[in-house]
Amino acid sequence: METLMALWRGHPKVAQPPTTEANSESSRPGAQEPAQTSRARSDGAAMPPPPPPTISPPEDTTAASPQTTPKAKSASTSGAVPSLSLSASPPASAAAQARVTDASPALAPPSLSTAPIATPSTLMPPPPRPPTLNSINNSSSSSNRAPSHLSPAPARGLPNSLASSARQPGTSTLAPPPTHSARPSKPSRKVVLEPGHSPLDWARLANGPASDLRNLGPGAPYLKVTPSMLKRQTGRRGKDAWTALGGRVYNISPYLPFHPGGEPELLRCAGRDGTKLFGEIHPWVNYEGMLASSLIGMLVEEGEETGNGAMDEMD
Numbered sequence: 001m002e003t004l005m006a007l008w009r010g011h012p013k014v015a016q017p018p019t020t021e022a023n024s025e026s027s028r029p030g031a032q033e034p035a036q037t038s039r040a041r042s043d044g045a046a047m048p049p050p051p052p053p054t055i056s057p058p059e060d061t062t063a064a065s066p067q068t069t070p071k072a073k074s075a076s077t078s079g080a081v082p083s084l085s086l087s088a089s090p091p092a093s094a095a096a097q098a099r100v101t102d103a104s105p106a107l108a109p110p111s112l113s114t115a116p117i118a119t120p121s122t123l124m125p126p127p128p129r130p131p132t133l134n135s136i137n138n139s140s141s142s143s144n145r146a147p148s149h150l151s152p153a154p155a156r157g158l159p160n161s162l163a164s165s166a167r168q169p170g171t172s173t174l175a176p177p178p179t180h181s182a183r184p185s186k187p188s189r190k191v192v193l194e195p196g197h198s199p200l201d202w203a204r205l206a207n208g209p210a211s212d213l214r215n216l217g218p219g220a221p222y223l224k225v226t227p228s229m230l231k232r233q234t235g236r237r238g239k240d241a242w243t244a245l246g247g248r249v250y251n252i253s254p255y256l257p258f259h260p261g262g263e264p265e266l267l268r269c270a271g272r273d274g275t276k277l278f279g280e281i282h283p284w285v286n287y288e289g290m291l292a293s294s295l296i297g298m299l300v301e302e303g304e305e306t307g308n309g310a311m312d313e314m315d
């Protein structure tokens with residue numbers, strides 16, 4: 001090495017790398033002191049007081065790199081630029097690597113101090129803990145899957161570490177599903193009613209004094225309706241739709257556009273007894289109150305009707 005260094009000094013190009021020479025020089029404690037004294041003497045002779053500080057700054061910058069070597073910390077304080085030199089280029093690259101490695105050991109264990117992994121690890125925003133660093137190693141090993149132009153280790157390490165840390169509390173607290181999902185719910189078959197046909201509109205119409213929802217003429221008595229009579233009231237051929245609910249017959253034609261389930265649904269019970277069907281769908285609906293003004297009469301057996309079927313005669 002010494003012979004190589006001597007040869008290296010002989011080259012004219014050696015003039016530029018003196019900084020690296022200084023690095024290597026400063027790394028050796030024994031050679032630093034004499035070099036400082038000799039350099040200080042020469043500087044002091046040329047420019048007595050000021051020169052030392054002017055010379056020291058570049059030396060300090062170069063002296064920062066020698067920190068990479070194990071004995072470099074003392075060299076930074078020396079600030080000397082000895083004439084001795086090692087190989088020019090290797091120390092510079094080694095210094096660059098050493099800076100990275102110097103930064104990485106503070107954050108990472110020595111096993112993680114390899115150059116490709118160390119640079120992303122230093123870029124890790126949150127403080128990488130030992131477990132996260134392990135995950136980084138794992139992610140870096142599987143980094144071939146990710147796009148190469150993106151920084152694989154931090155980008156992938158972060159979500160993993162954060163996700164793992166966020167999942168544990170999140171899953172534990174959010175594990176129980178909402179209770180309202182336990183109840184099986186049927187899809188609603190309600191239809192969109194035309195404007196002016198809301199339940200409130202029906203209530204207004206049904207309770208109005210001038211309304212004749214029975215369509216039997218003003219002052220017509222309640223009728224005794226036989227099944228044969230009921231069967232003809234299907235809502236077709238110009239006739240109203242009647243249905244029997246709980247032994248009573250109602251004219252449901254006026255209510256058709258107000259029925260939340262739609263007209264076809266309501267017409268399923270037209271011309272027959274709809275008690276069973278009604279109870280299967282919505283037994284909670286108060287049809288008696290809603291259709292009070294549409295009451296035709298009572299459902300009776302065949303032959304029970306007398307006269308013209310008016311209930312007045314029965315009462």
Ligand code: HEM
Pocket residue numbers: 187188189190252255259260261262265266267268269274275277278281282285286287290291
């Ligand atoms: C017997 C023949 C009838 C059939 C087949 C029928 C059918 C239906 C259907 C399928 C619905 C939708 C249920 C849903 O998805 O929530 C419904 C709702 C409704 N029907 Fe009927 N219906 C009939 C008679 C009546 C009658 C006579 C009335 C009262 C005069 C009535 C009043 C209502 C009311 C108020 C709703 C809304 C129920 C709710 O909001 O939960 N229905 N009907």
